[in-house]
Amino acid sequence: MTTTRALRGPFDYRLPEPMVAAGVGVGSLLTIPFGGRRMLGVVVDVAAESDLPPERLAEPIEAIEAGATPDLVRLGLWVAERYCSTPSRGLALILPPGAGTGRRPRPAKPRTERIATITADGVAALRDGQGPRLGSRQRAALAALDGAGAVAAGELRERTGADSVVLRRLAERGLIERDTREVRRVPRIETVGAGATAPRLSARQAAVAAELVAALDGDGPRERLLHGVTGSGKTEVYLAAIEAALERGRTAILLVPEIGLTPQTVGRVAARLGDRVAVLHSGLSEGERFDEWRRLRSGEARVCVGPRSAVFAPLPDLGLIVIDEEHDSSYKQEGDPRYDARAVARRRAADAGAVLIAGSATPRPESWSGLERLELPERIDGRPLPPVEVLDMRDVPGRAGPLHPVTREALAGLGEGSKAIVMLNRRGYSPHLSCGACGTALTCPDCDVSLVLHRGRSVLGCHHCGHTEPVPRSCPECGSVSISRHGAGTERIEQLVAALIAPATVFRLDADTASGRGAHGRVLGEFERADAGVLVGTQMVAKGHDFPDVALSVLIDADSTLRYPDFRAEERTFALVAQLAGRSGRGDRGGRVLVQTLAPTAAPIVAAARHDAAGFLAAELERRREFGYPPASSLIAIELTGPAEPPLIGAGEAIATALRPALGADAELLGPAPRFRRRGRFRRRLLVKTTAPEHDAAAVRRTLADPAVEAAITGVTLAVDVDPQ
Ligand code: ADP
Ligand code: ZN
Ligand code: ZN
DSSP, X not given: OEESSSOOOOOOOOOOHHHHHTTOOTTOEEEEEETTEEEEEEOOOOOSOOSSOGGGOOOOSEEESOOOOHHHHHHHHHHHHHTTOOHHHHHHTTSOTTSSSSSSOOOOOOEEEEEEEEOHHHHHHHHHOOSSOOOXXXXXXXXXXXXXXXXXXXXXXXXXXXXXXXXXXXXXXTSEEEEEEEEOOOOOOOOTTOOSSOOOOOHHHHXXXXXXXXXXXXXXXXXXXXXXXTTSOHHHHHHHHHHHHHHTTOEEEEEOSOGGGOHHHHHHHHHHHGGGEEEOOTTSOHHHHHHHHHHHHHTSOOEEEESGGGGGOOOSSEEEEEETTTTOGGGBOOSSSOOBHHHHHHHHHHHHTOEEEEEESSOOHHHHHHSEEEEEOSOTTOOOOOOEEEEEGGGSOGGGOSSOHHHHHHHHTOOTTOEEEEEESOOSSBSEEEXXXXXXXXXXXXXXXXXXXXTTTTEEEOXXXXXXXXXXXXXXXXXXXXXXXXXXXXXXXXXXXXXXXTTSOEEEESTTTSOSXXXXXXXXXXXXXXXXXXXXXXXXXXXXXXXXXXXXXXXXXXXXXXGSSOTTHHHHHHHHHHHHHHTSSOSTTOOEEEEEESOTTOHHHHHHHTTOHHHHHHHHHHHHHHHTOTTSSEEEEEEEEESSHHHHHHHHHHHHHHHGGGSOTTOEEEEEEEEEEETTEEEEEEEEEESOHHHHHHHHHHHHHOHHHHHHTTTOEEEEEESOO
């Protein structure tokens, strides 16, 4: 038994006979006495005996109906171990919604409603006026119930005016029976435009699907990478594989990137599979999530669609896990436990004997080298991928602004009824401001980053901590009034594009215009319904959407991602360019893709412009091997943060000294290296590169728990990130 709080556990309890008889076992949720308080606990093991003397064993207070299953308990504990977290945090992932979080965690409850049914006496009273006389509202209520089965009290009141007093009177006279029933809280899923019938698979799709079906039947590799260009019909292949799993009496999980960004995929799957699908994501109310969870747990729903947390869906007889857009960074959880849903999916699939499909147009190098490949090299409509033109921004003088002359011309010349997408991975108006006289840059007081000008809101804002301040009229250092702006964000591009295409409309999609539930879908819907116009936005615009009438796509500052000091920069840049190109030329208009960059010869940009994923990945894997980065190694990061810098330096050195001898012979320890200050907190990072990740993760856990190290790190906050992004 372990509690759902951040305690180490497990702790022993005595299970009373009635609870055993009621089926309490591994995975069950119990209320337990713990240090004078009531807490929620999960059964992780049932043993015949305890090491503790019987008089020291307490009994659980009560069993809670909806618990998890033994395989999920195993998975939760594995996550805790693998990602250097605690058992309680690992187990919180697998519990019913509401149980794992909050100050007083307890699972949500089913929603119920009052209902009424007419009795035989009631029918008689209504038909031939026998028995006691009826008031007009009583008569109306009986008439509405006659032949109608159970009717909700709320509905009855709306239709007949019979309120609870009237119903109570009828019940007392034996003319109706009252009861309660559960009402499912049904999440709203946008299925507009999604067909309910499957198209006939193309020969290539059918061949790929056949391989997956064979794997379901135990024939061939169980883990597959489906590499298919955008629009090649991957989603149809997933659906075929899901259907095949269901036909075999098994269940399936479809993981998608952040659900707000992929409403179309969810809608398509829901339209096709109907009530057999449950969705689980944070956009639902807790009640909706709880009801969906229970439908999965009971076997009523057989397919779960959701973002990374759906990998923990309580499905019995799991046959298939699909990871759509497997390159997407949202599969990695940023808070503790910092799990990677792709690794968890592999683990769960292997444990359940299920088939795993990771699909993408731009797979990760890890998947390219680690999984057997299936290919869908062509678009379903037979159209070629659009040509990509790389525009060298070094040829354009700075004062000409952020749009290349070719881009300006293409936007201004958009034909009637044509649409365009312009993507720039930076929101706001201008990302840097500095004093023209003394050169002082305007930075966040709490983070070592530039403040971004937001003209619409007339503020300078920090994109790391949310700090805002009024736009200064003069330099805070020297008082000069010449403040210059550098660079462009979506807000500025929106303004420039609007001037070029007037009177056509510009739609902007970024975290500023699309905050809140459903806002993202609303902006995309408006763009989709418009006769013409340009969609300007951050990478939100490149995710998972089909717009047949988009004739032009523009990527501004394509190398911005390359400037990050991160070994995944190349991979991200390639994916960004390729995904945007993939969004174009879906309809009859063909497509033109313009990529503006200061690094026109950078390998990811050149390869993406040629639609050459295989070439890019081969070279990238070579580079990773050379520098010893994943998949040639695994990484474990230890992040130290604190309000003052000196304790971090001492703590970093102490950890490094203690950790170095504990690591395996092949492991390399880098740092502690300073990272930029954020939210007023200084940061340092140690990085372990290892070819024996399990051994060295254990070494990290042991080192950090060592009392000598613990003493050296007081006042410092530690976080371990296994497989950091
Ligand atoms: P991907 O997931 O690879 O981007 P999709 O599965 O979304 O591709 O397919 C792209 C488009 O082609 C969708 O509009 C889809 O409905 C359509 N499509 C997929 N397979 C077929 C098929 N076999 N016949 C007709 N249309 C198809
Ligand atoms: Zn100045
Ligand atoms: Zn800040």
